[in-house]
Amino acid sequence: MSTHAPVIYLDYAASTPVDPRVVERMLGCLGPDGVFANPSSTHAPGREARALVEQARQSAARLFNAGAGDVYWTSGATESNNLAILGWARGSAAPGAARHVVTTRIEHKAVLDPCKRLEKEGVAVTYVEPEPDGRVDPARVVAAIRPDTLLVSVMHANNETGVINDVGAIGASCRARGVPLHVDAAQTAGRLPIDVQRLNLDFMSVSAHKMYGPKGAGLLYVHPARRPGLLPLQFGGGQERGLRSGTLPVHQIVGLGAACEIAFAEAAGEAARLTALRERLWQGLQSIEGALLNGHPTERLPGTLNVAFPGVEGESLLFALPGLAISSGSACSSDSDEPSYVLRALGRDVQTAQSSLRFSLGRFTSAAEVDAAVTAVAREVARLRAAAP
Amino acid sequence: MSAAVREHFDALRAAGRLAPGAGRIVTGEAGSREEGTQVRFQWRVAGDRILEARYLAYGCPYTLAACEWLARQLPGRTRAAPWPGAPEDWARVLDIPLERLGRLLVVEDALRAAAAAWA
Numbered sequence: 020m021s022t023h024a025p026v027i028y029l030d031y032a033a034s035t036p037v038d039p040r041v042v043e044r045m046l047g048c049l050g051p052d053g054v055f056a057n058p059s060s061t062h063a064p065g066r067e068a069r070a071l072v073e074q075a076r077q078s079a080a081r082l083f084n085a086g087a088g089d090v091y092w093t094s095g096a097t098e099s100n101n102l103a104i105l106g107w108a109r110g111s112a113a114p115g116a117a118r119h120v121v122t123t124r125i126e127h128k129a130v131l132d133p134c135k136r137l138e139k140e141g142v143a144v145t146y147v148e149p150e151p152d153g154r155v156d157p158a159r160v161v162a163a164i165r166p167d168t169l170l171v172s173v174m175h176a177n178n179e180t181g182v183i184n185d186v187g188a189i190g191a192s193c194r195a196r197g198v199p200l201h202v203d204a205a206q207t208a209g210r211l212p213i214d215v216q217r218l219n220l221d222f223m224s225v226s227a228h229k230m231y232g233p234k235g236a237g238l239l240y241v242h243p244a245r246r247p248g249l250l251p252l253q254f255g256g257g258q259e260r261g262l263r264s265g266t267l268p269v270h271q272i273v274g275l276g277a278a279c280e281i282a283f284a285e286a287a288g289e290a291a292r293l294t295a296l297r298e299r300l301w302q303g304l305q306s307i308e309g310a311l312l313n314g315h316p317t318e319r320l321p322g323t324l325n326v327a328f329p330g331v332e333g334e335s336l337l338f339a340l341p342g343l344a345i346s347s348g349s350a351c352s353s354d355s356d357e358p359s360y361v362l363r364a365l366g367r368d369v370q371t372a373q374s375s376l377r378f379s380l381g382r383f384t385s386a387a388e389v390d391a392a393v394t395a396v397a398r399e400v401a402r403l404r405a406a407a408p
Numbered sequence: 409m410s411a412a413v414r415e416h417f418d419a420l421r422a423a424g425r426l427a428p429g430a431g432r433i434v435t436g437e438a439g440s441r442e443e444g445t446q447v448r449f450q451w452r453v454a455g456d457r458i459l460e461a462r463y464l465a466y467g468c469p470y471t472l473a474a475c476e477w478l479a480r481q482l483p484g485r486t487r488a489a490p491w492p493g494a495p496e497d498w499a500r501v502l503d504i505p506l507e508r509l510g511r512l513l514v515v516e517d518a519l520r521a522a523a524a525a526w527a
Contacts, residue, residue: 330466332444332466332467332468334468334469335417335467335468335469335472338409338417338469339417339469369442369444370441370442373444402420405423405424406420406423406424406464406465406472407446407464407465407466408437408446408447408448408464408465408466
């Protein structure tokens with residue numbers, strides 16, 4: 020059990036708790052009586068484990084309208100992003116051919132860093148700027164495509180602002196030009212409906228721990244036509260049809276499969292509830308003088324809100340709110356006091372970016388918690404502003 | 409962050425402005441919001457002594473905690489040594505990491521500016 024003082028958890032964009040129903044399914048794979056065997060083994064316990072792994076694959080495929088054979092297990096979206104971007108850039112072009120990748124300035128580091136790695140390997144990368152409302156204009160992405168472009172990578176929704184990109188429009192344009200599209204869906208999988216076929220996706224990255232599954236599990240969807248050009252990044256036992264070697268963690272995969280089943284059944288209703296809670300939160304925060312919404316007002320994830328409180332230093336505001344588990348900037352970079360590169364790309368100045376907080380609501384958030392958060396933020400913003408020159 | 413930083417940050421009792429009254433008010437300011445740290449000290453002085461001190465600060469929790477701690481130390485101190493120690497000493501007392509010393513130097517600059525105004 021956790022030992023910290025009670026807090027209101029509003030950081031579902033960073034990580035979600037594992038749903039108790041998922042925990043129950045995972046527990047069935049642990050312990051001497053559980054389905055713990057190596058799914059590559061041919062004995063009965065191994066075959067039983069393999070059956071659960073494949074059942075989970077079916078559940079994931081159904082959630083995303085993919086073929087089960089097009090779902091590959093990974094350790095999470097970071098690995099999936101690396102595999103799609105590095106694996107495709109290294110494996111799909113003829114030796115010595117010019118190579119170019121299009122991505123955006125507001126991607127997660129798990130996309131930007133592989134792209135930087137590719138630049139060191141001689142690949143040209145174009146970083147498309149977002150619009151002031153945080154959305155990526157599909158026309159700008161398409162305009163960046165060149166004859167030697169071998170991949171476009173655009174996130175479905177931004178992890179800091181929650182703003183949703185029109186990956187369907189980008190997917191249609193890419194498909195028409197024969198350029199594969201990779202989508203980092205870490206923030207949207209299980210939260211928004213995703214149909215990889217309707218959206219014309221070639222690769223899609225998913226993390227279990229953002230959708231009430233366990234940490235350390237994820238998947239990469241690969242369009243069957245793209246599989247031959249995708250080079251693995253790790254080698255060993257040849258698991259996952261040679262794309263991702265390593266013994267499959269049955270309990271993690273079963274957890275991700277269970278999370279997909281729950282999302283399939285409940286995501287629509289949950290999105291409506293979270294949208295109402297998010298609006299309640301914004302209505303409350305708007306009463307704080309000068310509060311600014313970062314990003315598009317409606318084209319955003321149901322539970323995510325990013326708000327600036329000009330005149331207040333962000334680190335102090337976060338420190339003043341020990342009863343709230345929230346983020347300034349993205350969780351992955353909040354150890355630094357550098358302003359968020361995403362908010363800066365949206366045109367926010369350094370002080371406004373630094374004064375911003377991300378609130379992300381989820382399955383276990385209540386209206387009472389939202390109201391308590393508004394009260395606490397209003398009180399502390401007023402206190403810190405009163406202490407400022 | 410340390411318990412000392414938490415305690416002082418949570419109770420910014422000396423934050424604010426001095427109201428006009430007995431004695432002379434001197435002000436010292438340093439830093440800017442653009443640089444991430446801005447500090448203003450006000451002292452009410454009479455003769456050779458500080459009677460009362462207030463501050464306003466924009467910055468990280470360490471900055472605010474240091475200003476609060478210093479403002480509580482200042483009343484009764486003399487022109488010869490208007491504040492206790494140096495930024496390294498304040499960092500030790502409040503358990504502030506050395507990589508944040510730059511913020512404390514801004515606080516010291518504001519104190520120095522107040523002392524110069526008193527001269």
